[in-house]
Amino acid sequence: MFKQALALSFAAILVSGCTATQQPSTPTITTTDLNSTLQSSQVQIINAFHEQCSQQSEDINELSAELRKLKTQVSDAMAQSQKVRVVAAPLPTPRPVAVPSQCPEALVGEKFLLGEVESVYIDELKTKFATRIDTGAESSSLDARNIVLFERNGEEWVRFDVMTNGEDQPGNTFESKVERFVRIKQDVDIGDDRRPVIHAHLKIGKYAAETDLNLTDRSHLDYPLLLGRKFMKDIAIVDVGQIYIHGKAKNQVTTLIK
Numbered sequence: 001m002f003k004q005a006l007a008l009s010f011a012a013i014l015v016s017g018c019t020a021t022q023q024p025s026t027p028t029i030t031t032t033d034l035n036s037t038l039q040s041s042q043v044q045i046i047n048a049f050h051e052q053c054s055q056q057s058e059d060i061n062e063l064s065a066e067l068r069k070l071k072t073q074v075s076d077a078m079a080q081s082q083k084v085r086v087v088a089a090p091l092p093t094p095r096p097v098a099v100p101s102q103c104p105e106a107l108v109g110e111k112f113l114l115g116e117v118e119s120v121y122i123d124e125l126k127t128k129f130a131t132r133i134d135t136g137a138e139s140s141s142l143d144a145r146n147i148v149l150f151e152r153n154g155e156e157w158v159r160f161d162v163m164t165n166g167e168d169q170p171g172n173t174f175e176s177k178v179e180r181f182v183r184i185k186q187d188v189d190i191g192d193d194r195r196p197v198i199h200a201h202l203k204i205g206k207y208a209a210e211t212d213l214n215l216t217d218r219s220h221l222d223y224p225l226l227l228g229r230k231f232m233k234d235i236a237i238v239d240v241g242q243i244y245i246h247g248k249a250k251n252q253v254t255t256l257i258k
Contacts, residue, residue, distance in 0.1 A: 143218035205246030
């Protein structure tokens with residue numbers, strides 16, 4: 001019995017020794033040590049913050065210096081541009097272009113071109129007429145009223161009226177030497193028409209010509225003056241697709257109402 005108790009006591013001592021060996025004791029941290037550690041960490045954090053702020057201040061100073069440099073360059077450039085003035089050469093004054101009062105004359109070879117209708121000035125009558133240029137007619141004729149033949153100094157003359165003031169106004173009376181008479185074929189019922197012929201000087205645009213005109217009443221026709229093939233022979237050709245190639249006179253005599 002004693003031996004068993006002694007053995008149990010010995011076994012307990014061994015177990016106690018093993019337990020003390022396997023679990024070492026934890027060192028004790030004092031308040032002083034903890035405060036010292038916290039102060040050291042705080043100092044390190046503050047130092048790091050100051051270093052970062054210092055670096056940012058240096059960067060800001062560098063940027064400020066660059067901005068001041070740019071401002072100086074801009075100011076210098078503006079001052080230089082004010083000193084240098086570019087004087088633009090004045091634009092040339094455009095020359096006035098003369099607008100012709102009538103269309104320019106058209107030449108085809110040695111002949112001048114006429115439209116189907118032109119304004120024609122008769123020098124003996126001092127009047128412009130709306131004129132039909134008719135290649136189908138052989139001779140030329142002028143609208144004349146109250147035609148009266150008479151003799152002067154042994155020569156035959158003719159007195160006639162021209163409606164230079166319009167159809168509703170009295171005409172102006174003119175006299176001219178008769179060059180000859182011409183017979184114009186009419187309908188069978190009417191018979192031939194014997195007409196006195198006068199000589200006249202004409203102007204079409206800037207062209208001058210002369211021809212014979214037979215006198216007859218053309219009040220029923222569109223134009224008071226007609227120029228036929230004899231007038232155009234060797235001096236002019238006609239483009240029936242055009243009118244007033246040489247300009248249209250505002251005060252011309254016409255019987256056409258359109």
